[in-house]
Amino acid sequence: xxxxxxxxxxxxxxxxxxxxxxxxxxxxxxxxxxxxxxxxxxxxxxxxxxxxxxxxxxxxxxxxxxxxxxxxxxxxxxxxxxxxxxxxxxxxxxxxxxxxxxxxxxxxxxxxxxxxxxxxxxxxxxxxxxxxxxxxxxxxxxxxxxxxxxxxxxxxxxxxxxxxxxxxxxxxxxxxxxxxxxxxxxxxxxxxxxxxxxxxxxxxxxxxxxxxxxxxxxxxxxxxxxxxxxxxxxxxxxxxxxxxxxxxxxxxxxxxxxxxxxxxxxxxxxxxxxxxxxxxxxxxxxxxxxxxxxxxxxxxxxxxxxxxxxxxxxxxxxxxxxxxxxxxxxxxxxxxxxxxxxxxxxxxxxxxxxxxxxxxxxxxxxxxxxxxxxxxxxxxxxxxxxxxxxxxxxxxxx
Numbered sequence: 001x002x003x004x005x006x007x008x009x010x011x012x013x014x015x016x017x018x019x020x021x022x023x024x025x026x027x028x029x030x031x032x033x034x035x036x037x038x039x040x041x042x043x044x045x046x047x048x049x050x051x052x053x054x055x056x057x058x059x060x061x062x063x064x065x066x067x068x069x070x071x072x073x074x075x076x077x078x079x080x081x082x083x084x085x086x087x088x089x090x091x092x093x094x095x096x097x098x099x100x101x102x103x104x105x106x107x108x109x110x111x112x113x114x115x116x117x118x119x120x121x122x123x124x125x126x127x128x129x130x131x132x133x134x135x136x137x138x139x140x141x142x143x144x145x146x147x148x149x150x151x152x153x154x155x156x157x158x159x160x161x162x163x164x165x166x167x168x169x170x171x172x173x174x175x176x177x178x179x180x181x182x183x184x185x186x187x188x189x190x191x192x193x194x195x196x197x198x199x200x201x202x203x204x205x206x207x208x209x210x211x212x213x214x215x216x217x218x219x220x221x222x223x224x225x226x227x228x229x230x231x232x233x234x235x236x237x238x239x240x241x242x243x244x245x246x247x248x249x250x251x252x253x254x255x256x257x258x259x260x261x262x263x264x265x266x267x268x269x270x271x272x273x274x275x276x277x278x279x280x281x282x283x284x285x286x287x288x289x290x291x292x293x294x295x296x297x298x299x300x301x302x303x304x305x306x307x308x309x310x311x312x313x314x315x316x317x318x319x320x321x322x323x324x325x326x327x328x329x330x331x332x333x334x335x336x337x338x339x340x341x342x343x344x345x346x347x348x349x350x351x352x353x354x355x356x357x358x359x360x361x362x363x364x365x366x367x368x369x370x371x372x373x374x375x376x377x378x379x380x381x382x383x384x385x386x387x388x389x390x391x392x393x394x395x396x397x398x
Contacts, residue, residue, distance in 0.1 A: 008035045008313055011092055011105040013082050013247075015041030015066045016049060017295045018279035019111030022302035026109065027073040029310025037074060038103060040094055041066060042081045045134075049113075050295055050366050052131040053165040053331075056237070057172035058141040078103070082112070085251035087272045107309055110248060110261060110269075110277040111302060114293055116157075117243040123218035124156075128238040131161065140237060147234040148173050154223050154233035156215055157240030158182025163198065164331050165237055170205040171333035179231060180209045181223065182240075189328065190340040194352040201332045242293065244281050256283040256290075265320035267305045276305040286323060288345035295366070297323055329362040337362050 008030060012023045023039045030037065046064035055061055067077050080096035085108075092103045115132040118125040129140035144153060153173075155166045158180050166180045180186070180202065186209060187195045202209050217224035218238075223231045244259040254262045254271040261277035262270050263284055269275040278301040280293020291297045300323060308318035324344035331337045337358035341351040353361055 008033065008106050009104060010035060010037045010107045010109065010309060011103050012037065012039045012109040012111060013092065014111035014113055014279075014281070015039055015043075015077075016047065016111065016113055016279070016298075018113070018298035018302040019109070020046070020066065020069055020302075021299045022109045022111060022276075022278060022306045023070060023075055024073060025303050025306030026309050027070075027075050029306055030313055031074055033313055035074075035313065036076070038076045038078060038105075039066070039070065040078045040080060040082055040092070040103070042079070044077070044079050047134055049131075052134075052137050053161070053168045055134060056129075056131060056137040056140045056144070056165060057168050058145065059172070082247060085247050087251045087253060087275065090274060106274065108275045109302075109305055109309075110275055110281050111279050112245040112247065112281050114242045114244045114258070114260075114280045116161075116239060117241050118238050120241065121215055121218060124238050127218045127220050128156065128236040130238050131165065140235060143235045144169065144173055144176065147176065149175055150177075151175075151234035152177040152179065152232055153235045153237065154179045154181060154231055155237045155239060156181050156218075156223065157238065158184070158186045158209065158211070159239065160187065160328065160330050162237075162239040163187065163202070165239060166207050167201065167205055167332040167336075168334075169237075170207050171335070174206075178205070178207045179233075180207050181213050181215060181225075181231070182209075182211055183214065185211050187328075187330070187338075187340075189342075189346060189348060190338070191348040191350065191352065194338050194340045194348070194354070197352075197354045198330065198332065198338050201336055201338075205333065242280065248277070248281070258283075266308050266318040267301060267321050268308075268318075276309065278302045278305050284321065284323070286345075291323060292346070296325065296327070327365075329358070329365060331359070331362055335359065 010026050012019050027037045044066050046066050080094040082092055083095045084093035090105050094101050116130050130136045153169050153176050155162045163186050166178050170178045187198050214226040215223055216226050223233050248261045249255045249259050253269050260283040263277050263282050264270050267276050279298035284291040304321045311318050325342045325346040328340040339353040339358045339361050341349045343349055
């Protein structure tokens with residue numbers, strides 16, 4: 001064994017759900033040979049992105065410190081932002097409060113994730129809020145408090161993120177008029193009965209859901225639709241689309257149109273095999289198509305990449321990543337939810353949950369990450385990915 005192998009350096013960029021999972025598991029897999037793991041993230045606080053719609057309505061979130069989540073493992077945490085990647089020299093430039101530093105890596109795990117772009121529609125970058133970061137969510141929460149007595153909040157984009165945000169706002173600020181705008185019907189991948197339940201909740205909460213609309217401009221006090229119609233808005237939330245970080249593309253890696261790193265079946269960059277890409281930073285191909293970025297697929301991809309790195313360090317062949325979707329859990333405020341159980345390609349099955357049962361289910365699967373990470377510290381078995389059926393008490397679309 002060479003000295004390089006003995007001190008193999010793995011750098012993980014991104015301390016979200018996916019990156020921390022990868023860091024913990026690669027630390028376990030490489031410690032027998034003296035491997036070193038460095039985790040880089042702009043903030044030391046763990047951002048529960050799955051709960052950003054709650055933070056946007058002034059709900060207090062549990063404080064989770066990243067150093068605490070990885071405590072006891074041989075992981076060095078660097079609080080800083082990756083600013084440049086030299087994939088040929090295998091070096092990463094990181095800006096910290098103390099100045100810029102350069103990290104050399106033997107293996108890089110790229111887990112930066114993605115964000116909602118606001119530069120495709122004029123004015124969206126200036127006059128709308130996003131759920132891209134805690135700071136933006138907090139700004140929206142403050143604005144909603146200011147307009148809580150009779151104001152209007154417009155949610156642009158009626159995907160699942162938009163639906164969760166709209167219902168949270170409507171429940172938390174009952175005097176605020178909530179308008180949900182989108183091109184398509186909300187929840188198009190749910191079966192008819194589950195979708196009907198979701199639409200019924202939108203109606204019960206007084207949310208004005210408009211479909212078949214195209215937003216052409218965002219103004220300080222309105223949203224402009226194709227044809228010139230103005231929808232008045234005191235607080236505009238932009239939730240449509242996603243865009244990966246430009247870091248990989250700028251470094252010359254092969255990326256797809258959304259700037260996700262194109263990976264091989266083992267989750268390595270097809271152009272730079274020393275880089276593993278995971279979560280929604282990666283274009284991961286499966287027999288039924290490319291995985292779309294969710295925590296449901298992100299954490300398993302992080303665990304698999306870490307396990308493959310361990311296999312390589314032990315002189316074994318890495319294994320291809322196989323993934324199957326299980327469910328689409330959607331919160332509809334704090335007191336309601338719908339869970340659509342799915343086939344492996346994320347198309348809807350007959351099974352679904354609604355109401356309090358769905359709330360309990362969603363809270364169970366999106367509970368504190370510290371529990372999941374704790375299990376990953378202790379267990380070497382693969383994560384259970386291929387469950388295809390909902391619980392017996394789930395409803396069935398007959």
